[in-house]
Amino acid sequence: MKIEYRWANGDNNRLAALAAELVGLRVNVLVSGTTPAALALKTATTSIPIVFFIAGDPVALGLVGSLNRPGANITGTTALTLEAGKKWLQLLQETVPSATEFAVLINPTSPHPAEAQTKDLQAAARSLNLRIHLLNASTEHEFETAFAKITELHAGGLVIASDSFFFAHIEKLAALAARKKVPAIFGFREFPAAGGLMSYGSDLADQHRTIGGYVGRILKGEKPGDLPVQQSIKVQLVLHLKAAQTLGITLPQTLHVAADEVIE
Numbered sequence: 001m002k003i004e005y006r007w008a009n010g011d012n013n014r015l016a017a018l019a020a021e022l023v024g025l026r027v028n029v030l031v032s033g034t035t036p037a038a039l040a041l042k043t044a045t046t047s048i049p050i051v052f053f054i055a056g057d058p059v060a061l062g063l064v065g066s067l068n069r070p071g072a073n074i075t076g077t078t079a080l081t082l083e084a085g086k087k088w089l090q091l092l093q094e095t096v097p098s099a100t101e102f103a104v105l106i107n108p109t110s111p112h113p114a115e116a117q118t119k120d121l122q123a124a125a126r127s128l129n130l131r132i133h134l135l136n137a138s139t140e141h142e143f144e145t146a147f148a149k150i151t152e153l154h155a156g157g158l159v160i161a162s163d164s165f166f167f168a169h170i171e172k173l174a175a176l177a178a179r180k181k182v183p184a185i186f187g188f189r190e191f192p193a194a195g196g197l198m199s200y201g202s203d204l205a206d207q208h209r210t211i212g213g214y215v216g217r218i219l220k221g222e223k224p225g226d227l228p229v230q231q232s233i234k235v236q237l238v239l240h241l242k243a244a245q246t247l248g249i250t251l252p253q254t255l256h257v258a259a260d261e262v263i264e
Helices: 012-024 035-044 082-095 111-127 140-153 164-168 170-179 204-219 241-247 253-258
Strands: 030-032 050-054 074-078 101-106 131-136 158-160 184-186 198-202 235-240 261-263
Touching: 012 030, 012 035, 030 035, 035 050, 035 074, 035 111, 035 164, 050 204, 074 204, 082 111, 082 158, 082 184, 082 198, 082 253, 101 111, 101 140, 111 131, 131 140, 140 170, 164 170, 170 184, 170 241, 198 204, 235 241, 235 253, 241 261
Parallel strands: 030 050, 050 074, 101 131, 101 158, 158 184, 184 198, 235 261
Antiparallel strands: 198 235
């Protein structure tokens, strides 16, 4: 087996060209790990099988006709990202109970997931009697601007929306949160592993195992359109105690009890 690997480093503007390049190689299966990449691959080919991992609703995004019968040349797995929005705010509220306002970092160059997550978080904030401030960042330089704005707004914490660009710069975001004393939460364990405060969301390793299994089945002759889209049902809460100490906060015992993993 030969694997051709392309990486946009979170720059969604490069995805169309990279997708076309892979299609031109006439590979047997295409695999994508982000929503923008899946959309780029779908646009690039209607014949080569595609297996995706996305953070959102693949039907609403137009990737598949239905979850049970995707049809065409595409299938994959989706994480509980939208469903986690209210939980992210609740966890920050438990961590900083005096706060009534929080910031949300989104990437405007990923319009589909950004719009969906923003809508979900705004609805969650209303139900929790909280106020959220939307901050944009699509370059590393804009991270500094966003964190300066958080300080200016006196926001109690930060939700980092699920996005491949943020994931690609997860260590910088964790370092900025520590330096600026901002309690932050992200959807994947890799954030606290990099020194961030906490994460709540799907297990990426579990998602990738599902993708690998589907790729194997397609290579053996099964059609992607006959393989149902798998929805993640496994979520995990991960806390980083040293990050909490750096921020000068004490994580409540309720979070310790609920946590799937506590990084010392």
